Amino acid sequence: MLQVLARTEGALGPGDLLRALGLGPGHKVALRTLLHDMALDGAFASSDLAERIRGVRDLPDTAYVVVTGFDRNDRPIARFLDPERATGEGRAGAQREAVIFMTPEQPGRPPLTPGAKVLARLRKLGAGRFEGRTLRTCDVRRLVGRLSASSGEDRLTLDAGRAGLWSVEAGSSGDVGDAVVAVAEPVSGASGRGGRARLLATLGYANDPAVLTSMSLYEHGLPAGFSDEAMTEAEAFGDVDAAAALADGRVDYRDTPFVTIDGADSRDFDDAVWAARDGDGFLLRIAIADVAHYVRPGGVLDREARERGHSVYLPGLVVPMLPPRLSDDLCSLRPDADRLCVVFEIPIDIQGHAGEARIASGVMRSRARLTYEQAQEMHDGAMAGAAPGSDVTALLGALFAAHDALRSAAVARGVRVVERQERKVTFDPLSGCVSVRVAPRLDSHRLIESFMTVANHAAARIMRRCAAPGLFRVNPPIPDADAGREAQRFAAARYSASPAPHAALALDEYAHVTSPIRRYADLLCHRVLDGRANRCGKDTLESRTALASHLRLSEARSAGAARDAEERLIVFHLAGLLGASLDGHVSGETPSGYLVTLTDTGAIGLLIDETALHDHDMPDSITRVALRSGAPGREDTVSGLSCPLRLAKGMAVRVRLSSVDPVTARCRFSLVAVSS
Incomplete structure (x- = not known):
């Protein structure tokens, strides 16, 4: 069936499919059952094949999704891995990122945590909004975060950022007072945002940039190395x-x-x-x-390269698609x-x-x-x-x-030529230095x-x-x-x-x-x-269609791993600027405060401290409404002002760097001034 769909173009009805398969009209019911089962198995989840099948009623809508966090009721929320479905039409026709509200897993199954990738059956709730139910887990999610001492003598707490706080058994994890970064996996029966977890490995200390980079390997399920067979095959050349x-x-x-x-x-x-x-x-x-x-078809090198799909480039670290004998040498x-x-x-x-x-x-x-x-x-x-x-x-x-x-x-x-500034995050494992700079776009690049x-x-x-x-x-x-x-x-x-x-x-x-x-x-x-x-x-x-779907997921995984590693190293770089005043702009708003993106590094942090502004810092065009904190709609007066201040998306601001946490890539700001 996949071969027929891949070889033909345009929409196909049940009759077209039966003729292409050499079957008569008496097989129409079996055809519908086959397409239904294929959909539930994910055959159409990352391709446009389902849209080309005309006249097949009630074909399940399925997609590969990645859990990104939780809503206010601790229900997992996810986004599409397929870029084709990543955006949907919101209010007034505006494009916005589509959101999937996942049904929590049944007792006895591992919970859905941020970063988990699953094949989900979808039910549309509205414009750009879906309800999802897990059909199949695509990978075993790893929890990566900072260990700290817990109230129980035989338990430690793992702060896994968006995945919440987890209780793990104490063991040979080093001195938790030195902020050990560890890898764990949820145990059955835990909730998606906390509970008991099993300690798998300790990576090192949170003040080591190499450890911050390696966290992405575990979070995104990247392979740590090649099999002995693949290495032997490569070295034989x-x-x-x-x-x-x-x-x-x-x-x-x-x-x-x-x-x-x-x-x-x-x-x-x-x-x-x-x-x-x-x-x-x-x-x-x-x-x-x-x-x-x-790399010949069907060999060990081919199988492992296909599984990886792409090389992954992290600051100071490369996860190659091929062993070094080939990728760096021959x-x-x-x-x-x-x-x-x-x-x-x-x-x-x-x-x-x-x-x-x-x-x-x-x-x-x-x-x-x-x-x-x-x-x-x-x-x-x-x-x-x-x-x-x-x-x-x-x-x-x-x-x-x-x-x-x-x-x-x-x-x-x-x-259309669109020139965008690209920030280059580099890490030298020998010196331990992390740098963040804007890489110029040269004609040699073009x-x-x-x-x-x-x-x-x-x-x-x-x-x-x-x-x-x-x-x-x-x-x-x-x-x-x-x-x-x-x-x-x-x-x-x-x-x-x-x-x-x-x-x-x-x-x-x-x-x-x-x-x-x-x-x-x-x-x-x-x-x-x-x-x-x-x-x-x-x-x-x-089946090239299945391979295309796999490579699209691999591409998304590689990009996500690189993005997370760079965000952590940027926050690590900012640690040397604590207390400094930095320029940025308002890029969003949450119930806890405004999001500010820094101009020089692109770091995104939360503005929660309602620090005083003086009238000469305020352009006349700005309506003075309070920075929001707590529940949406709550307004408080900024101290030192006779009337409140409201910030708008895109507004230029100057903020003071109050705190950083490289492990979770979090930084927090206090407001210094608003630019005109």
Whole structure:
């Protein structure tokens, strides 16, 4: 059934499905039962397949969800893991995050705690609001937090942040007075927000940034290492034998002066680039690590890479999709080392329009490993420090010129360029230093994005034309009849077994092929293109729809782990600024007070202290209403003011940092001034 749904496009009725399966109308009841059971098993939970099935009444609505907290009645609340369903229409048609109110688990089953991922059956309550009932738990939730002494001599208290306070048995947990961070799991019969838990491990002390980072591994269920079998399989590969590879039919690209351009802390170099003028246009070559040569379908390496789905990058820590022998060594396009690769050779005209791509397996040798900053400085004529050879400087001129053409084509087809400041959180395990800075967006970043986009698009065009069994990257727009292209909003991009437009890039089809060291979807597409790039291939029996769903969940897990680790380290960084006055803006409101986002670090904290404001700090346009504290609607007068103050979302404020807790990523502020 999944193969039929994946191979066909558009809506399908019961009759269409029966004909595709080679069955007669007498099987209609059995078909409905099958689709119903598939829905309850989660087959349609993270895909658009259910929406394509016409005429099947009462098909259960199911989805993978993650518990995020509790409502005022201690009932678990959750959000969709699928970005497609993450937002819903609220009042007056406004988009807001959809909320699922979960039914508490039955006695004897582990409780739902923040971070738990489950397959839920849904019942719609209203706009963007659902009731959910657990069908299947996707993982065993781990509680991670700070241990402290409890009133009972043989019990300790674990503060797991949003998951509440838990009582655990005392053991070899170290000196709890030094704020030991520990991992535990709820025992059956506990509530979702507290109760008895079983201690599994202690990680270290809360004042250690490495411990704060490693908390994400346990909270999000990330694998700690590879199996012995996977490590043995990876270590068995010998160094690259260029002569043997060329004798096997690979193209020799070692005379092409490829360069890699990556972040300063990158270790796995998936791609290298080269360009040269070709008549009025350019000839591009994008070399991509040939991971598919090493990771064969069905092997141990393949199974573990598929389960991981993605590499996870945390400050000071990488959880790779492949063992280090491959990710950091044999597959990584290091400078001055022969490497097996797949090369996309793409001509573009002076307007940046791409011609037909030629794809070949080859052997390459990178000339230089450049950081984004080095590439930009060399191009601008202001390279600092030791510079690579002059051939690299000349190459950069061609690369940037080709990028200008590609960017012009993107703008012409309607791509909206949105520049966002990105905060970079770094942690050096050797020195223990944590830094938070705004990373500048350089033209060298955009250059690599342009080259990767043209290669990914070329691969998607070939797979679509040949009906090849790869995965596509789709990005539908959010319907808005009144919005023009400039105001158009887009849903989060996702993997799909069927080609569909990528609206944000204004492309009819798109895929991921340029990062096979760190993304399983890219590895799969390499296998599809290998030997079939210039001729049509046949579909496989593998369910790409199920794989797309799995990778969407893996992507969300990786992003959540990175976000949580960065938030903790930002709060750890702020600990050195206790008592300092910091600039920010009001970003939300809770029953306990206002949420303030700091300008420099992006940290979000609670403003609860009603500190005095003087009249000269107050712009005339602000209505003076009290900061709320306690129950919603309660208003108190800010001390020192003749009339109260009300803060509005987006209002610029200056706050004093009152307290921080890196383990729970909490910080609290007191108000100093409101800016005009």
